Amino acid sequence: MKRIYLDHSATTPVDEEVLQKMLPYFTGKFGNANSMHGFGQEGAYAVDESRRKIASLIGAKPNEIYFTSGGTEADNWAIKGMALKMREKGNHVITSSIEHAAIMSSCAQIAKEYGFEITYLPVDGNGLVRPEDLRAAITDKTVLVSIMLANNEIGTIQPIKELAEIAHEKGIYFHTDAVQAVGSIPVSVTDLGVDLMSFSAHKFYGPKGVGVLYIHGGVKPTKLMTGGHQERTMRGGTTNVPGVVGMAAALEKAVNNLDENYVYIKKLRDKFVERVINEIPYAIYNGDKEKRLPQNANFAFEFIEGESILMSLDLAGIACSSGSACSSGSLEPSHVLLATGLPIEKAHGSIRFSFGRDNTEEEVDYVVDKLKEIVCKLRAMSPLFCEIKGETKNV
Numbered sequence: 332m333k334r335i336y337l338d339h340s341a342t343t344p345v346d347e348e349v350l351q352k353m354l355p356y357f358t359g360k361f362g363n364a365n366s367m368h369g370f371g372q373e374g375a376y377a378v379d380e381s382r383r384k385i386a387s388l389i390g391a392k393p394n395e396i397y398f399t400s401g402g403t404e405a406d407n408w409a410i411k412g413m414a415l416k417m418r419e420k421g422n423h424v425i426t427s428s429i430e431h432a433a434i435m436s437s438c439a440q441i442a443k444e445y446g447f448e449i450t451y452l453p454v455d456g457n458g459l460v461r462p463e464d465l466r467a468a469i470t471d472k473t474v475l476v477s478i479m480l481a482n483n484e485i486g487t488i489q490p491i492k493e494l495a496e497i498a499h500e501k502g503i504y505f506h507t508d509a510v511q512a513v514g515s516i517p518v519s520v521t522d523l524g525v526d527l528m529s530f531s532a533h534k535f536y537g538p539k540g541v542g543v544l545y546i547h548g549g550v551k552p553t554k555l556m557t558g559g560h561q562e563r564t565m566r567g568g569t570t571n572v573p574g575v576v577g578m579a580a581a582l583e584k585a586v587n588n589l590d591e592n593y594v595y596i597k598k599l600r601d602k603f604v605e606r607v608i609n610e611i612p613y614a615i616y617n618g619d620k621e622k623r624l625p626q627n628a629n630f631a632f633e634f635i636e637g638e639s640i641l642m643s644l645d646l647a648g649i650a651c652s653s654g655s656a657c658s659s660g661s662l663e664p665s666h667v668l669l670a671t672g673l674p675i676e677k678a679h680g681s682i683r684f685s686f687g688r689d690n691t692e693e694e695v696d697y698v699v700d701k702l703k704e705i706v707c708k709l710r711a712m713s714p715l716f717c718e719i720k721g722e723t724k725n726v
């Protein structure tokens with residue numbers, strides 16, 4: 332059976348060229364980058380090169396790049412490390428109500444275990460944080476603001492530059508989770524003006540298990556991972572040399588081809604959205620129409636369950652997601668969609684389609700055709716839908 336992957340926001344395959352660049356560091360050049368001998372120096376040299384490359388691709392300095400085990404660790408470090416560091420100054424952290432679980436759970440933990448107060452900023456109906464809400468939420472106890480650059484479920488892009496300026500006017504540190512954005516849209520820490528930024532290789536055709544926390548020079552979060560002297564003593568643990576090499580190669584390729592990929596992927600997404608809106612009744616397109624990632628389309632199909640659509644699509648060889656991959660398995664409706672004001676029953680019928688550079692227009696057509704069939708079949712079995720059907724034409 333033909334298989335179609337539309338879940339690039341969950342993860343992407345490793346690019347073949349990236350893999351080739353990584354392979355030598357698993358075998359011949361396997362040295363520990365902290366060892367003094369030649370084997371180690373080979374690894375250390377590759378890590379230095381990768382660090383320089385990644386820094387220049389996001390507008391940072393090499394010594395502001397800290398390698399981690401991925402986006403989750405980078406987010407945990409930013410929140411817990413900064414909160415603990417600033418504890419003497421204040422115990423208030425501001426984030427948004429649509430963050431990834433890595434941010435949400437880190438905030439919950441500092442609240443529970445260290446008595447922090449957390450403000451979860453609301454979003455408007457399109458999934459955007461209002462700068463005036465941030466301004467109003469700041470108190471003299473606020474020590475950190477963390478707001479994601481692009482949302483993983485509905486793809487909305489927040490006005491980070493403006494939000495960071497508001498925090499900085501009050502001398503408050505600003506972190507952004509840019510895991511979904513880096514590699515898909517232009518991202519520069521100097522343009523954004525953030526103090527800390529998380530991103531992860533496997534979201535841009537690099538390997539899983541490696542990410543970066545960018546930490547602006549002079550900012551010093553408490554260490555999360557203590558151990559050896561790696562990452563300028565800030566993050567212990569033997570360096571993942573193949574992972575770091577792969578991350579740099581993948582980011583370089585993503586940034587070099589960014590415009591071309593952006594246009595191509597957005598065209599596929601726009602075609603998909605247009606067909607769904609025109610051909611499937613009672614489909615709600617979630618999230619801001621303009622300020623969103625090119626790869627993301629999130630729809631609520633009224634009167635049916637997202638999980639049922641997902642399973643039927645999977646049987647047809649089509650992979651997508653309901654809510655985020657991290658919360659599937661739970662039947663909780665998406666906190667992101669609820670935050671945009673979508674009623675609970677509609678949030679339950681939501682599906683995320685995330686496109687990638689290997690998808691084709693033929694695939695888009697095939698998916699819409701299948702989706703139409705599936706939605707129609709499921710609705711025919713839905714008591715909710717039968718109730719309204721008598722009164723509605725063209726269904």
Ligand SMILES: *Cc1c(COP(=O)(O)O)cnc(C)c1O
Pocket residue numbers: 340341400401402403404406431433479481482483508509510511531532533534540541542
């Ligand atoms: C995927 C993702 C993460 C987690 O990154 P991992 O590298 O998978 O740990 C964090 N934040 C967002 C917005 C994500 O999409």
